[in-house]
Amino acid sequence: MGHRVYISADKIKTKVKELAAELEKFIGDDEAVLIANLKGSVVFFADIIREIKSERIMLDFLSTESYVNNESSGAVKITRDLSLEISGKKVVLIEDILDTGLTLDHIIRYIRDIHEPSQMKVCVLLDKPQNRKIELEADFVGFTIENEFVIGYGLDNNEYSRNLPYIAVLKQ
Numbered sequence: 001m002g003h004r005v006y007i008s009a010d011k012i013k014t015k016v017k018e019l020a021a022e023l024e025k026f027i028g029d030d031e032a033v034l035i036a037n038l039k040g041s042v043v044f045f046a047d048i049i050r051e052i053k054s055e056r057i058m059l060d061f062l063s064t065e066s067y068v069n070n071e072s073s074g075a076v077k078i079t080r081d082l083s084l085e086i087s088g089k090k091v092v093l094i095e096d097i098l099d100t101g102l103t104l105d106h107i108i109r110y111i112r113d114i115h116e117p118s119q120m121k122v123c124v125l126l127d128k129p130q131n132r133k134i135e136l137e138a139d140f141v142g143f144t145i146e147n148e149f150v151i152g153y154g155l156d157n158n159e160y161s162r163n164l165p166y167i168a169v170l171k172q
């Protein structure tokens with residue numbers, strides 16, 4: 001399917017470094033767990049973790065399901081849970097995009113209530129504030145974008161296009 005580049009690989013690279021510097025400030029000398037919500041955040045996650053110099057970082061993953069054919073079904077369910085013990089530790093949740101907010105809201109509550117980290121921050125590469133259905137902001141945001149469906153750099157169109165090295169919008 002045709003697409004046009006919306007955010008170039010170079011721009012993403014620069015932004016990832018800036019975000020990593022902010023995360024380093026939050027983490028400081030403490031032990032911290034960086035958590036990726038699969039699968040959309042996997043490319044962003046792989047890039048940002050390598051820009052963080054701390055030697056006291058651990059990685060973990062969870063999966064959620066919420067979208068059916070690119071439409072929010074409203075319901076969010078955790079389909080893969082964390083494997084590390086994170087209670088009492090600093091946590092950074094890494095997500096590809098904050099759209100309606102339903103997914104992140106569910107994950108944040110779930111991690112807070114069930115896993116009890118000492119502190120948790122949320123870092124998203126993209127924010128689409130116009131489409132919010134729930135009041136929620138991320139602590140660290142890469143790019144605030146228009147209400148467009150974007151693909152690439154981990155984001156999918158029915159599972160395709162996650163491998164694009166840039167972020168693009170579909171051509172109608």
Ligand code: IMP
Pocket residue numbers: 040066067072095096097098099100101102103104148149150151155156157
């Ligand atoms: P939310 O629950 O509506 O905030 O949506 C979060 C999830 O929806 C993300 O983790 C993405 O998987 C997906 N999503 C939202 N907007 C887009 C988009 O523009 N392109 C691809 N996936 C999206």
Ligand code: MG
Pocket residue numbers: 040067156
């Ligand atoms: Mg998706």
